[in-house]
Amino acid sequence: MPVEMGMWRIDGDTPRRLTAASLPSEATLEAHLERDPSLLGERLLVIGRQVRTDHGKVIDLLAIDAEATLHILELKRDKTPRDVVAQVLDYGAWIESLDDDDLKALVLGQRGQALEVLFSEAFGSTEALDERNPRPRLTIVATDLDPASERIVTYLQTFGVPINAVFFAYLEDGDRHYLARSWLTQPADAAVRTRHTGKGGARPEWNGRDWFVSFGEYAGGRAWEDGRTYGFVSAGGGPWYSRTLRDLPDGARVNVCIPGRGYVAVGETTGPAQRFDTALVTVDGTQVALADQPLVGGYGQGDAAVVATDDMAEWIVPVRWFATVPADQAYWEKGMFANQNSACKLRQEFTLQRLASHFGVDEE
Numbered sequence: 001m002p003v004e005m006g007m008w009r010i011d012g013d014t015p016r017r018l019t020a021a022s023l024p025s026e027a028t029l030e031a032h033l034e035r036d037p038s039l040l041g042e043r044l045l046v047i048g049r050q051v052r053t054d055h056g057k058v059i060d061l062l063a064i065d066a067e068a069t070l071h072i073l074e075l076k077r078d079k080t081p082r083d084v085v086a087q088v089l090d091y092g093a094w095i096e097s098l099d100d101d102d103l104k105a106l107v108l109g110q111r112g113q114a115l116e117v118l119f120s121e122a123f124g125s126t127e128a129l130d131e132r133n134p135r136p137r138l139t140i141v142a143t144d145l146d147p148a149s150e151r152i153v154t155y156l157q158t159f160g161v162p163i164n165a166v167f168f169a170y171l172e173d174g175d176r177h178y179l180a181r182s183w184l185t186q187p188a189d190a191a192v193r194t195r196h197t198g199k200g201g202a203r204p205e206w207n208g209r210d211w212f213v214s215f216g217e218y219a220g221g222r223a224w225e226d227g228r229t230y231g232f233v234s235a236g237g238g239p240w241y242s243r244t245l246r247d248l249p250d251g252a253r254v255n256v257c258i259p260g261r262g263y264v265a266v267g268e269t270t271g272p273a274q275r276f277d278t279a280l281v282t283v284d285g286t287q288v289a290l291a292d293q294p295l296v297g298g299y300g301q302g303d304a305a306v307v308a309t310d311d312m313a314e315w316i317v318p319v320r321w322f323a324t325v326p327a328d329q330a331y332w333e334k335g336m337f338a339n340q341n342s343a344c345k346l347r348q349e350f351t352l353q354r355l356a357s358h359f360g361v362d363e364e
Contacts, residue, residue: 007169007171007178007180018178019171019173029075029143030049033073033141034049039168039179039181040181041181042066043066043122044064045064045065045119045122045123046061046063047106047107047110048062048106048107048110048111051110053091053094054094055094057087057090057091059072060075061073062095066122067133068129068133069133069135069136069137070095070137071137072088072092072137072138074088074091074140074141075140076140076141076142076143076145076149081149084149085156085163088138088139088163089138089161092136092162092163095136096136096335097335099334116129116340130339130341130345134348135162137164138164139163139166140153140165140166142165142167143167145165145167145184149165153165154184157185164183164184166181166182166184167181167182168181206345206346206347207347209253210252210253210345210346211253211343211344211345212344213233213248213254213256213257213342213343214257214258214338214340215227215233215234215256215258216235216258216259217258217297220297221297221298222234222235222299223296223297224264224326224327225327226293226296227319228264228265228324228326230283230293231267231281231282231319232279232281232290232316232318232319233256233316234299234314234315234316235314235342235343236299236312236313236315237312237314238311242311242314242315242342243342244341245273245317245343249269250269250270250272252268253267253268254266254317255352255355257330257338258327259338261332262331262332262336263355264324264325264327264329264331265322265359266322266355266359267319267320267322267324268319270320272317274317275313275315275316276290276299276313276314276315277291277313280318281293281318299314323360333354335350336351336354337350337351
């Protein structure tokens with residue numbers, strides 16, 4: 001049945017129902033949500049209002065939560081149930097197609113600041129961005145909800161679509177005004193309904209093995225040709241760059257990506273991280289000093305500051321390759337996972353499935 005909201009004030013022993021009124025406009029409700037998205041019951045960082053898509057449509061409100069899940073908030077206004085549901089699904093499909101670089105550009109255009117800066121200010125850490133859920137949550141916001149909208153939303157939820165509807169009532173008590181909120185489906189229950197889906201929905205569990213590794217090659221420094229030939233991944237030049245790489249466990253499956261190009265290898269780590277200047281790699285079954293090999297890259301060894309401390313040093317992790325390709329044959333599809341850290345857990349099924357197929361390795 002359609003959502004109905006009632007509120008009573010208790011005068012002594014007598015309840016007196018507050019009068020339902022109309023908002024001056026649904027734009028007023030949109031403005032309230034932009035100023036304080038916690039009206040929806042959780043902390044949200046508003047990315048933008050009236051966000052234009054690549055298809056020329058406009059999302060009423062776009063936000064992101066502490067788990068790095070995007071939220072599309074679409075006001076029902078005077079649209080028919082079919083129109084508002086079709087519209088929010090269309091917006092969801094577009095948002096899900098954005099990769100991390102697209103999202104960062106969108107946020108920068110809307111807010112004038114980097115996503116990482118805004119996210120850290122709002123939630124105290126950027127860790128959740130490392131494993132961002134690509135599938136957004138879709139919320140229809142209404143001041144009244146009709147039976148048809150309720151039927152459509154409830155039906156879509158049974159198929160794991162992360163859609164919900166929230167109803168706001170505007171109430172008057174003399175010169176005081178109140179907003180009351182009611183969800184069609186409680187958010188926790190809605191999350192359970194979408195948990196069985198593959199890509200998107202609730203964040204998928206990590207398989208305990210796969211890691212994303214960024215191989216940031218640059219002229220005169222790090223060279224993928226060396227990593228491919230001698231079996232290693234590397235990072236350095238500061239603790240932010242090397243810290244996550246140094247945390248890679250022995251036996252981790254690494255999926256190596258060159259920023260701006262794509263994935264170039266899948267392999268398995270065979271030992272702990274080592275400083276480049278003392279690192280050993282295996283050549284023809286014999287362990288040899290990596291720095292003594294005829295390398296293409298320089299790895300900062302001509303910079304005294306780089307060599308001086310562990311924090312600034314170049315670090316390598318030895319890898320046994322399952323499959324590799326040269327940098328000019330890097331593999332990329334829109335929607336695949338990428339990250340600014342040198343290493344992080346890779347749990348996105350979309351990427352794992354495509355890498356398994358492309359490189360001919362098992363998913364498990």
